Amino acid sequence: MGADAPIGVFDSGIGGLSVLKYIHACLPNEQLLYFADSGFAPYGGRPESEIVARSLAIAEFLLQYNAKALVVACNTATAAAIKAIRERYPTLPVVGVEPGLKPAAALTKTGTVGVMATKGTLSSDKFHQLREQISAVTNVVFLPQPCIGLADQVEKGELHSAATATLVRGYVEPLIEQGADTLVLGCTHYPFVLPLIEEILAHVTTRPIAVVDTGEPVARQLVRLLSERALLRQDGPGTLSGFTTGSKSSLESAFDKLLGIRPPVMQIAASS
Structure with missing residues (x-):
């Protein structure tokens, strides 16, 4: 897995866009994949076992795209599932968010x-x-x-x-x-x-x-981990693709309204 491989970022919905904004600013050359699990949002009231299962399924999906790193851009998923993700993928750089x-x-x-x-x-x-x-x-x-x-x-x-x-x-x-x-x-x-x-x-x-707000430290930690492993993409235009288990138009609208960008978005069956 080389420096040109993408970075996977996921959240229970569109909240992780607040973290993606910092990642995009810090790493303008990277290829970013954003997964909004809006079909299951919010995670806040769900049992921990369910959040772990969803997080592992999303990690697996993003790794099908050869993601070189994962950002769990959701506080609830970080608290419940980051340990399980790291145990399943021990060599993968994984960054979570926790309250500051x-x-x-x-x-x-x-x-x-x-x-x-x-x-x-x-x-x-x-x-x-x-x-x-x-x-x-x-x-x-x-x-x-x-x-x-x-x-x-x-x-x-x-x-x-x-x-x-x-x-x-x-x-x-x-x-x-x-x-x-x-x-x-x-x-x-x-x-x-x-x-x-x-x-x-x-x-x-x-x-x-x-x-x-903890978005900026997450982006800094991601830069640090990728630098240590010589996985930073040095040139070429950055790209961004969105995936959602909810409404395609809702994620497109969130990208536009919250970040002022219009990347391609693909709808994923909620069982994926």
């Missing part, structure tokens, strides 16, 4: 950080271990806030609707009331409602609130 607790701990002045994520991410062993490990060293208090339904709103393209604003306010306000001065966006869908989050923050507090 460490950068948030470095930013907070009040020592209180709100973590907005899916129920699946917040109840995972991986999250609990990370939280305990960082709290033990920094004494920072992390307030977990399950954001039920917020990823769904992003999937539907409702980035600024009244219903989405009501949800965001209901999740953000209690964190601010409890003294959080830093918010972690612990789901790759949430950066797409950042303008709405900032708007609501301006209404509920006069204190400056830092917001941590």
Whole structure:
């Protein structure tokens, strides 16, 4: 598998486009494959065994295209399934996303950080271990806030609707009331409602609130792993192809609306 092989990126839906944006910017020569498992979205409320099965099936699909690396651009899938993917493909570079607790701990002045994520991410062993490990060293208090339904709103393209604003306010306000001065966006869908989050923050507090998004560190880690293995594609135009188990037109619209690009998209049977 050489440097010209593609990089596979997947998410439960369109949230991973927030990570793909950084990867595309950092690695403009690469051939990228983006898989949106929208037929099964959201992953947040699904049993862990189901998320593992879906993640392994998608990894297998992307490896049929000779992917030289995989990015699990979904917090819930990273928490549930990255270990299983690495065990099945021990030589494959695999990068996951996890809530940015460490950068948030470095930013907070009040020592209180709100973590907005899916129920699946917040109840995972991986999250609990990370939280305990960082709290033990920094004494920072992390307030977990399950954001039920917020990823769904992003999937539907409702980035600024009244219903989405009501949800965001209901999740953000209690964190601010409890003294959080830093918010972690612990789901790759949430950066797409950042303008709405900032708007609501301006209404509920006069204190400056830092917001941590983890897309950029994921792209940096991918660059590092590919460099170590001499797998970076040095020249030639980058390409991007999309796959979805949901609606083809929905993913095409998301690429256009969220990233301003129009790559080819192929619909995949949900059993693939």
